[in-house]
Amino acid sequence: MKHLILSGCAGRMGRMLESLIEQRDDCRIAAGVDPAPYHSGEFPVYSNWERCPPNADGILDFSSPAGLSPMLEFATGHGIPVVLGTTGLSPSQVEEVALASKTIPIFRAANFSLPVALMAHLVEETSRALGADFDIELLELHHRGKADAPSGTAKVLMDAANAGLGASLSPVYGREGDSQRQPGEIGVHSLRGGSFAGEHTVLFSGQGEALSIQHTALSREIFARGAIRAMLYLQGCPAGLYGMESLLQF
The missing domain is CATH 3.40.50.720 (NAD(P)-binding Rossmann-like Domain)
Structure with a gap:
């Protein structure tokens, strides 16, 4: 005990x-x-x-x-x-x-879910495999009371993408006005509302195709x-x- x-x-x-x-x-x-x-x-x-x-x-x-x-x-x-x-x-x-x-x-750990740990591994391997030809955007959704943004898990996923590329992407938090995407960026978007326990999506966008990796927490x-x-x-x-x-x- x-x-x-x-x-x-x-x-x-x-x-x-x-x-x-x-x-x-x-x-x-x-x-x-x-x-x-x-x-x-x-x-x-x-x-x-x-x-x-x-x-x-x-x-x-x-x-x-x-x-x-x-x-x-x-x-x-x-x-x-x-x-x-x-x-x-x-x-x-x-x-x-x-x-x-x-x-x-x-x-x-920022997130104690084993599938999220696996997701970070997949993001790193996907970034390594697809390389700089694919743009990366990250979306995270949490309950209205969450104090920090982006979430700790989002930061872990950004680190995983950087590790896979062997580079340091420049985070862009949200987009507004004249915000054409630049090389070497990773878009990070934080949504807050309701009672969502947590959802994280990493989107890899290429020419004519896209791949997303997502985890949804249904309960804390x-x-x-x-x-x-x-x-x-x-x-x-x-x-x-x-x-x-x-x-x-x-």
Whole structure:
């Protein structure tokens, strides 16, 4: 039985994780951390990391970029593995995560769906195969409450396209007015509305033909299940930075 700390327990993903973990017999939530008021009848909730006891086998973090530093300080100080699902990190925060991963194992992903990880692999291979003759556009759709745009998954897919081409495409966020496409661009379009859990489409457009690769999330439950899978995978791993590719077997 693994004892976990749920960071961001008051949020959408936090509540989903709580619901799923309650149904399992291989792990349980020992404590929650969230600055927002939240009451759980199953575990104590602390407003900050200074008050949280360190008796845990892992931290599931789906909070906000503002809470990253104290969470990593707590985790590295007590040698606790982290599954990091918080998106919208700044470049300096990404470096902070990389530095912490020299001390503890950290599993970082913008999206914990295995099919999305496979999609990123397919985007990279498709970009490599089709080359610069095909224009690439990316469309992502999320619920009205999502704070960051483009999504973390969209950034992962952009990185995959760049890796396949062996180049760095210039992102163009939306198009308006005189916006004829230029060589070396990748269009990125973010839509927000309703309760969409998430949809990502990568469109490869050539002369007289096009290919699209799409993933649709019908429920946030897939992300929560993937995060739990990542946490169980991380148990016993040495310090380092891990991602969804660690769970893919080719």
